[in-house]
Amino acid sequence: MTFDEFAAERLPALLRFAAVLTGDRGLAEDVLQEVLLRAHQRWAHIGGLDVPEAYVRRMITNEYLSWRRRWARVVPHAEVVPPGGETGEAAFADRHADRDALSAELARLPRRQRAVLVLRYYAGLTDAEIALTLGCSAGTVRGYASRALATLRMDLAPAPIATIEEAR
Amino acid sequence: MRTEDELRAVLRGLESEAPDAAAVLPRQPDNRHGVRRRAVLLAGAAAVTAAAVPVTARLLTDRGSTPAVEPNKLHPFEFVFTVEPYDGYVVSGYAIAPGSGQVINLRNENTTGPRVTVYQRGEVDGAALPAGEPVTVGGRPGRYTEDSIDGLPGGPFPGVFWEYAPDSWATAWDLGTGAGQRVASLRAAEAVRFGHGFPMRLPYLAGPLPLGLRPDSGRLETTGFGNAGWHSLVRLTGPDGLDVQLNAIDPRDYESSGEPAVTAPIGEPVLLGNLARVRFETFVVMVGTIGPNGMPGTPIDALTEIARSLTPAPDFADQSTWFDPRRVFPV
Numbered sequence: 001m002t003f004d005e006f007a008a009e010r011l012p013a014l015l016r017f018a019a020v021l022t023g024d025r026g027l028a029e030d031v032l033q034e035v036l037l038r039a040h041q042r043w044a045h046i047g048g049l050d051v052p053e054a055y056v057r058r059m060i061t062n063e064y065l066s067w068r069r070r071w072a073r074v075v076p077h078a079e080v081v082p083p084g085g086e087t088g089e090a091a092f093a094d095r096h097a098d099r100d101a102l103s104a105e106l107a108r109l110p111r112r113q114r115a116v117l118v119l120r121y122y123a124g125l126t127d128a129e130i131a132l133t134l135g136c137s138a139g140t141v142r143g144y145a146s147r148a149l150a151t152l153r154m155d156l157a158p159a160p161i162a163t164i165e166e167a168r
Numbered sequence: 169m170r171t172e173d174e175l176r177a178v179l180r181g182l183e184s185e186a187p188d189a190a191a192v193l194p195r196q197p198d199n200r201h202g203v204r205r206r207a208v209l210l211a212g213a214a215a216v217t218a219a220a221v222p223v224t225a226r227l228l229t230d231r232g233s234t235p236a237v238e239p240n241k242l243h244p245f246e247f248v249f250t251v252e253p254y255d256g257y258v259v260s261g262y263a264i265a266p267g268s269g270q271v272i273n274l275r276n277e278n279t280t281g282p283r284v285t286v287y288q289r290g291e292v293d294g295a296a297l298p299a300g301e302p303v304t305v306g307g308r309p310g311r312y313t314e315d316s317i318d319g320l321p322g323g324p325f326p327g328v329f330w331e332y333a334p335d336s337w338a339t340a341w342d343l344g345t346g347a348g349q350r351v352a353s354l355r356a357a358e359a360v361r362f363g364h365g366f367p368m369r370l371p372y373l374a375g376p377l378p379l380g381l382r383p384d385s386g387r388l389e390t391t392g393f394g395n396a397g398w399h400s401l402v403r404l405t406g407p408d409g410l411d412v413q414l415n416a417i418d419p420r421d422y423e424s425s426g427e428p429a430v431t432a433p434i435g436e437p438v439l440l441g442n443l444a445r446v447r448f449e450t451f452v453v454m455v456g457t458i459g460p461n462g463m464p465g466t467p468i469d470a471l472t473e474i475a476r477s478l479t480p481a482p483d484f485a486d487q488s489t490w491f492d493p494r495r496v497f498p499v
Binding site for chain 1: 169170171172174175176177178179180181182183184185186187189427
């Protein structure tokens with residue numbers, strides 16, 4: 001597979017992943033451009049891998065977490081304004097407001113904690129796969145996830161691993 | 169309590185933030201080279217942009233002088249060029265790192281602009297550069313190409329490149345396409361002014377560095393959000409792969425990023441996570457090893473020692489009060 005073929009086929013998914021990971025369109029653009037540039041330069045190696053997308057996704061994650069990126073952009077967090085009751089559907093409004101709040105709280109998480117949640121709950125990776133991506137142990141991944149989920153006040157009743165497997 | 173399904177729904181909702189493919193692969197339909205590099209986004213508010221002008225102006229010298237950048241002759245945070253403001257574009261960021269050239273980013277009130285990179289003598293193999301269209305930049309020979317300039321470290325860079333001194337190359341490029349790309353690149357190149365040492369100022373003085381640490385690379389850039397202040401990063405390296413960074417940032421931007429509040433008295437370092445943090449009147453500095461919250465084996469005592477040794481510049485918002493890096497980190 002050439003780089004152009006890879007980009008044509010997988011770019012939309014990578015765009016979405018970068019957006020979810022960063023939570024910011026501009027930062028997603030920045031990160032993805034840098035990564036695609038490097039991936040292009042190293043395509044002779046990356047193109048020969050079994051799953052080039054996984055490698056590129058790992059590059060995206062690490063670029064997002066890198067010291068160069070950490071403070072390259074400081075994203076403001078808008079105040080969450082609960083919607084008014086004009087629709088009369090209080091339950092819907094409450095749910096909507098809570099999702100806004102959850103989104104804002106996600107944005108405030110330390111980057112590594114956020115990355116773990118995105119890799120686990122969006123990309124559907126196992127903790128072992130996340131550990132490989134981040135270059136740490138699975139136990140460390142679970143520690144990050146535990147702290148992040150506690151911060152977000154998540155109900156952990158469903159076992160994460162089982163849920164991931166079901167999602168696959 | 170929230171459920172994991174709600175978390176998944178929120179994460180899926182963030183897909184709507186996905187940028188257009190055109191934004192990251194502008195030439196995808198006619199993509200001979202895969203990607204075109206774009207200037208790092210250094211969005212800055214108008215007030216910050218305006219504040220950058222006097223700093224840049226102070227650095228200007230006559231353009232007739234084009235000395236080569238001699239390897240290892242400069243302080244690691246010392247630039248040999250700057251870019252004169254033109255057409256509303258001003259300097260919005262600096263970056264300097266071994267082997268990657270000296271980089272200045274530009275922007276105007278509304279958008280990011282071209283990037284100029286100057287390489288040290290011998291750092292670029294001129295014979296490996298593409299042919300391109302012959303151009304002249306500041307009286308020196310150069311070429312413009314929309315092909316990848318793969319011979320430049322950190323490339324490829326579609327744009328203009330020129331030999332500003334014997335065996336010494338510089339490049340300017342922009343995100344534009346076609347004629348716009350050519351005009352923007354050449355205009356930025358023509359605005360380059362060479363001289364003899366322009367310091368990338370730092371907002372603090374530091375004591376002697378422990379553990380054999382030395383200044384390695386740095387960045388100074390605007391943040392385009394929140395309070396849109398300057399953000400200074402310094403990277404120090406030492407024996408056995410020791411890698412330490414100092415981040416200085418406006419406290420309001422610091423707090424809005426979700427980092428824990430620094431409640432210790434002003435000037436008193438506090439350890440939060442594996443990062444030593446110290447708050448001054450107008451900014452916060454974090455000292456840590458590379459990686460969020462530091463890496464295992466972080467030399468905590470040394471980080472705290474560095475943080476405690478810092479003396480802040482009087483006004484973080486006014487770079488004229490900042491310090492010459494040659495004084496901060498003598499080498």
